[in-house]
Amino acid sequence: MLEFVNDLLKFPFLQLAMIAALLASIACGIVGTFVTVRRITYIAGAIAHCTLGGMGAAKYLQTEMRLNFVTPLMGAVFAALTAALIISYLQARTDMRQDTILSAVWSIGMAIGILFISKTSGYNEDLMSYLFGDILMVTPQDLILIGLLDLLLMAATFLFHRQLSAIAFDEEFSRLAGIPVDLYNTLFLCTVALTVVLLVQLVGIILVVALLALPAATAGLLTNRLPAMILVTTLLCALSTLGGLTLSYSPDLPAGATIILTAATIYLATDISLKIRHKKK
Amino acid sequence: MENDKNDNSSPQTVDILLEQVNFSFNGEPVLEDVNLSIGRGEFIGIIGPNGGGKTTLLRLILGLLTPDSGTIRVFGRPPVEVSHRIGYVPQHMQFDQRFPATVFDIVQMGQIGQGGFGRISNRQRQAAEEALSVVELSSLQKKSFSDLSGGQRQRVLIARALASDPELLLFDEPTANVDSSSGEKLYQILAELNKRMTILVVSHDIGFVNHHISSVVCVNHQVVIHPTSTLDGRNIIDLYGHDMSLIRHDHRCSEEGHACSNS
Numbered sequence: 001m002l003e004f005v006n007d008l009l010k011f012p013f014l015q016l017a018m019i020a021a022l023l024a025s026i027a028c029g030i031v032g033t034f035v036t037v038r039r040i041t042y043i044a045g046a047i048a049h050c051t052l053g054g055m056g057a058a059k060y061l062q063t064e065m066r067l068n069f070v071t072p073l074m075g076a077v078f079a080a081l082t083a084a085l086i087i088s089y090l091q092a093r094t095d096m097r098q099d100t101i102l103s104a105v106w107s108i109g110m111a112i113g114i115l116f117i118s119k120t121s122g123y124n125e126d127l128m129s130y131l132f133g134d135i136l137m138v139t140p141q142d143l144i145l146i147g148l149l150d151l152l153l154m155a156a157t158f159l160f161h162r163q164l165s166a167i168a169f170d171e172e173f174s175r176l177a178g179i180p181v182d183l184y185n186t187l188f189l190c191t192v193a194l195t196v197v198l199l200v201q202l203v204g205i206i207l208v209v210a211l212l213a214l215p216a217a218t219a220g221l222l223t224n225r226l227p228a229m230i231l232v233t234t235l236l237c238a239l240s241t242l243g244g245l246t247l248s249y250s251p252d253l254p255a256g257a258t259i260i261l262t263a264a265t266i267y268l269a270t271d272i273s274l275k276i277r278h279k280k281k
Numbered sequence: 282m283e284n285d286k287n288d289n290s291s292p293q294t295v296d297i298l299l300e301q302v303n304f305s306f307n308g309e310p311v312l313e314d315v316n317l318s319i320g321r322g323e324f325i326g327i328i329g330p331n332g333g334g335k336t337t338l339l340r341l342i343l344g345l346l347t348p349d350s351g352t353i354r355v356f357g358r359p360p361v362e363v364s365h366r367i368g369y370v371p372q373h374m375q376f377d378q379r380f381p382a383t384v385f386d387i388v389q390m391g392q393i394g395q396g397g398f399g400r401i402s403n404r405q406r407q408a409a410e411e412a413l414s415v416v417e418l419s420s421l422q423k424k425s426f427s428d429l430s431g432g433q434r435q436r437v438l439i440a441r442a443l444a445s446d447p448e449l450l451l452f453d454e455p456t457a458n459v460d461s462s463s464g465e466k467l468y469q470i471l472a473e474l475n476k477r478m479t480i481l482v483v484s485h486d487i488g489f490v491n492h493h494i495s496s497v498v499c500v501n502h503q504v505v506i507h508p509t510s511t512l513d514g515r516n517i518i519d520l521y522g523h524d525m526s527l528i529r530h531d532h533r534c535s536e537e538g539h540a541c542s543n544s
Binding site: 163 | 369
């Protein structure tokens, strides 16, 4: 703990990681809340896993095809948006079961990624960093991107929160009221996709679902209005990411894993203490 | 009826018109040759056995479903063009009971069709508060939707429908999962609302319906309307004498349950 604080003052990469964690918390607070109340954390999961396909393909183009302008982040954004559009199209226009759609998109995305990674020369360490993320590798450019995403999300939430919450509560009623529900849903999924891409950089594909779900689940226990839930989710995200980062540092544990376990501990502690208080009453 | 403007509230005005409407689901006919005309200011109870097509009829009128053949007009227009003028109250059990919203938050969702971004206007706030007072829940305005009883939730959903100032109220199974005193309360509110708007109520529970309604629409693949304006509620059962199968489905719709399937 003390070692972390000392090194934080010394090393810019740690400072970058901290700022990244805080900026990501804003995106996570907004999107995590909506994803949770709409009960679609699994869609976020499917999109997250698809980013492997994009990142793998981008890395392949970069190293094997010498297309230096292609970055894994670009690949991830492309794959996530494609996955979001496919999911939203299949949901709205076909009668396929939702879990079938998600399982298919999920596994196809990963399969594409693994194909490309296996054909890319170099260390396969990349695969692990895609899966589990590495917040300590964050660059200043990443921070700018996350900051821009935060601005976009905050503006969209401010402008459209009434429509978004009405659709989340009752899609059919919103449709009858004349709201273009399908358009909102598609744009919403694209937003989820962009957020997932950035969160993947932090905690990796595997753990991104938990980071979207757990802080929002805790906030759901503590609040009863959407704006309050967004705020509390943001704070809990910040607490989890910074806490997990601090805990991982001295024992040299993977930060992604400690972040999620911190978020899970906060959820459990909140749930249990609320239950105890409830019983006392 | 080509009356596009329905601002005159003469009793002759037809709010809902169905002509030779057929609807089937997966090749299975649900509604056959439905002809129905519902005038402004009526209070209609739609009854019939489960699977008989009550909800389908409601969804056709809302424009959520399109008929295989025939025409449907609401206020003289295709339903999709006027759905924002209809107040729809779905069954209250279908909602996420943990959705983070206060009673007022839910009610003002009824106004999203009016456009507007960001904060709600003072006029909208006023309309939402009025809608809440109609259903006598003003005191619960700041309460969490998830903390309410079934009957209270149902009334919040009515207020949501009223917040956009509809000319027609469609109501799906209002007394399902609501205790009988709350159910009676609901119908008192509806009877009061009926003074200013047409109301359609889908119900399997004829006991509640018969106190207040002006006509009963019986739906069991075919649709028969029984005007009751000259009769009091006790005689509704007698109306079923017109049609033996309707008498039987009334029995199936009673408190004893739905043991028999559709004949």
